[in-house]
Amino acid sequence: xxxxxxxxxxxxxxxxxxxxxxxxxxxxxxxxxxxxxxxxxxxxxxxxxxxxxxxxxxxxxxxxxxxxxxxxxxxxxxxxxxxxxxxxxxxxxxxxxxxxxxxxxxxxxxxxxxxxxxxxxxxxxxxxxxxxxxxxxxxxxxxxxxxxxxxxxx
Amino acid sequence: xxxxxxxxxxxxxxxxxxxxxxxxxxxxxxxxxxxxxxxxxxxxxxxxxxxxxxxxxxxxxxxxxxxxxxxxxxxxxxxxxxxxxxxxxxxxxxxxxxxxxxxxxxxxxxxxxxxxxxxxxxxxxxxxxxxxxxxxxxxxxxxxxxxxxxxxxx
Numbered sequence: 001x002x003x004x005x006x007x008x009x010x011x012x013x014x015x016x017x018x019x020x021x022x023x024x025x026x027x028x029x030x031x032x033x034x035x036x037x038x039x040x041x042x043x044x045x046x047x048x049x050x051x052x053x054x055x056x057x058x059x060x061x062x063x064x065x066x067x068x069x070x071x072x073x074x075x076x077x078x079x080x081x082x083x084x085x086x087x088x089x090x091x092x093x094x095x096x097x098x099x100x101x102x103x104x105x106x107x108x109x110x111x112x113x114x115x116x117x118x119x120x121x122x123x124x125x126x127x128x129x130x131x132x133x134x135x136x137x138x139x140x141x142x143x144x145x146x147x148x149x150x151x152x153x154x
Numbered sequence: 155x156x157x158x159x160x161x162x163x164x165x166x167x168x169x170x171x172x173x174x175x176x177x178x179x180x181x182x183x184x185x186x187x188x189x190x191x192x193x194x195x196x197x198x199x200x201x202x203x204x205x206x207x208x209x210x211x212x213x214x215x216x217x218x219x220x221x222x223x224x225x226x227x228x229x230x231x232x233x234x235x236x237x238x239x240x241x242x243x244x245x246x247x248x249x250x251x252x253x254x255x256x257x258x259x260x261x262x263x264x265x266x267x268x269x270x271x272x273x274x275x276x277x278x279x280x281x282x283x284x285x286x287x288x289x290x291x292x293x294x295x296x297x298x299x300x301x302x303x304x305x306x307x308x
Contacts, residue, residue, distance in 0.1 A: 015176070018169035079233075082280040123277035125293055126236040128306075135289070139279055152282075 001089075002097045003033045003140070006063065007133055008056050008104035009040025016134055023137040030144045036063060042105040049106040057109035060101060069098040069117045073132055074108050077121035086143035088118075100140075102132050155243075156251045157187045157294070160217065161287055162210050162258035163194025170288055177291040184298045190217060196259040203260040211263035214255060223252040223271045227286055228262050231275035240297035242272070254294075256286050 011017045020035075027033050041047065041055040064070060069092055080088060092098045101112065113119065122135050145152040165171045174189075181187050195201065195209040218224060223246055234242060246252045255266065267273065276289050299306040 013173070013176070015169040015172035019167070019173070022167070022169070079278050081278045085279065122279060124233045124235045125239065125276060125289075126296065127289075127292070131289075131292060135279075135281075135285075138281070138285060142280065 001031045001094050003031050004097060004099045005035045006038060006060055006099055006101040008038050010037060011130055011133060016130055019134045020137055023141045026141055040104055052104060052106050053109035056104045057111045060112060064099060067096055069096050070115055071098060071100045071118045071120060072108055072112060072116040073102045073122060073136060074119050075121055075126060077119035079121050082139065082142050083146060085139055086146035089143045090147050100136060102129050104129060155185045155248050157185050158251060158253045159189045160192060160214055160253055160255040162192050164191060165284055165287060170284055173288050174291055177295045180295055194258055206258060206260050207263035210258045211265045214266060218253060221250055223250050224269055225252060225254045226262055226266060226270040226273045227256045227276060227290060228273050229275055229280060231273035233275050236296050237300060239293055240300035243297045244301050254290060256283050258283060
């Protein structure tokens with residue numbers, strides 16, 4: 001599949017980036033997968049939360065084509081088991097690009113929610129948007145292993 | 155509080171260990187916290203899943219005192235938001251030791267479930283037991299920041 005992960009801001013912690021790289025490498029044989037890192041709009045001073053979300057949404061929308069599937073990660077989204085997430089991934093059209101978008105420090109703007117094809121949640125727990133990147137890519141790897149009927153414990 | 159995290163097997167990935175160390179360090183001023191690493195019983199050949207769970211339970215039970223609170227992490231446990239998890243942590247008795255236990259490769263034995271004071275789940279998604287260590291400690295840190303009324307975005 002053709003997967004793009006959109007995120008705002010760099011993954012500053014080296015250990016998180018190493019973990020993400022590990023799963024990107026493992027996913028290489030199965031998907032065309034890339035990470036699109038857009039600016040973290042919260043870093044400029046004197047911006048309120050809604051202004052940050054709005055800037056980040058505008059920046060993301062410039063990279064989203066009308067035919068793309070857009071899957072938002074949001075705490076208020078639908079919870080799935082790993083098996084359900086694997087079925088969900090398998091059901092995404094392989095002829096379209098699927099974009100997973102993790103909101104910035106202040107979450108996701110309503111404009112992106114309105115554009116989203118699906119809104120899913122990783123857990124009722126709140127994760128930092130940086131940790132969410134690692135958890136998402138690990139789940140994409142797990143989902144791929146489930147779909148391939150391969151074992152994966154570690 | 156006096157917190158012990160019991161896990162089976164080493165955290166082999168360097169990046170995961172670095173992430174866990176980062177949160178252990180941040181938690182230092184707030185809790186007496188330690189990790190107890192017991193042998194991963196799945197590493198010996200010719201053992202079925204139930205035998206592995208049983209060996210790991212026996213090994214853990216030798217470290218659990220009758221007065222300890224035992225909180226198991228298990229997929230079938232109760233889901234909580236980060237706010238609920240913070241309240242849960244605050245409600246644990248500060249005069250007792252609280253043990254968080256993450257099952258091994260094959261999960262948790264019924265003997266430990268019967269002993270548990272609480273059984274909680276990090277998500278309907280399945281995580282590796284190693285990733286669960288990082289997610290749990292990050293949530294303990296988040297819960298502590300919530301209880302201290304401190305901001306925490308990263």
